[in-house]
Amino acid sequence: MPELPDVEAVVQRIRPHVVGRKILEVEVLSPRTVRHPAPALFARLLSNKKVQAIRRRGKYIVFEIDDGRILVIHLRMTGDLVVESRGTRVDPHTRLTFLLEGGKELRFVDARRLGHAHLLHPEEINLLKGFSTLGPEPLASEFTLAAFRRRLRGRKGMLKSLLLRQDFIAGLGNIYADEVLFQAGLSPMRRVEELRPQEEKALFEAIRRCLREAVRNLLRRGEPGGELIPVREEDAPCPRCGTPLEMRRVSGRSSYYCPRCQPLPAR
Ligand SMILES: [Zn+2]
Structure with missing residues (x-):
């Protein structure tokens, strides 16, 4: 998609x-x-x-x-x-x-x-339902860490669900939300209201980096070096540490994550 x-x-x-x-x-x-x-x-x-x-x-x-x-x-x-x-x-x-x-x-x-x-x-x-309520463009220069933090204030629930909301940030879907969470080392089930400032920063940077690299790679498709996003599957090895990936449904969407690289904080 x-x-x-x-x-x-x-x-x-x-x-x-x-x-x-x-x-x-x-x-x-x-x-x-x-x-x-x-x-x-x-x-x-x-x-x-x-x-x-x-x-x-x-x-x-x-x-x-x-x-x-x-x-x-x-x-x-x-x-x-x-x-x-x-x-x-x-x-x-x-x-x-x-x-x-x-x-x-x-x-x-x-x-x-x-x-x-x-x-x-x-x-x-x-x-056009949904167009006028679109959130900010994550690759726009106005989308700064400070702006991102302001948008996070008062939000609750699972992080993956929030990233999929087009009125929170425009343009992320299931595949890139999983990739962003992997790059940020955050679990899709992580509670938004419990993010630490360092984690907010890691998330912001992962969103920008992941999307920017993806655009570049897609434009290079068919040429050497134009590698696309790895397809994640349950039990496939984590690309970073080799631990079998796990899958949970969040907001009705399959979310693949590494339980070791994207741990949930101990309760
Ligand atoms: Zn891992």
Whole structure:
């Protein structure tokens, strides 16, 4: 499932092909992928409009259109955006195509068809549940240790649950939350209200480092050195100490951790 680094890599990859280009024509191959407005109107409103900018917010991709609207795409489980030359083979899971001036096509490919697109005026953003309540961007320069500590104040419960909340920090999902906790040496079941200042700092640094490295590695994928995050499984050896990893469900999500490197404090 795409998380912040995956979405950021998609944005960086397609940006040079899309920004400053006019969308000549939109083809909606899967009407249910377009949530707002109706698919035919969606296609018509975007035709002959220019993309002024593209950015990521949490796990959303936001295209700024020159008529003041924004096109917001969420990849959900299996979505991806690719740029191909017009006339090349179209993946059978392609749901939307945007023909761009210059002969390239931006294609939204989504095997499970859970991803979605909204074309909105900025003041309609509340139609997109969850967008307006997104927490801070963890890679933004305003996201400092002091800001992170302020956000932690008054929070309670298991650390893993908090990291998954998009209104706490935007963009973390299950895989990177586990990786962050591993790098910080903190148990997913650790109580937020019991974190010591040093642990808050370790957590903050792990969030920034882990996400930054992941974006870099994803952009290098296919080239030597572009290693991705190790897949964790129960009983697989801890990459650091070799102890078999354990799994607990936290907030309904499988959480893999090393009981030795990420211990819970003794009671
Ligand atoms: Zn370990």
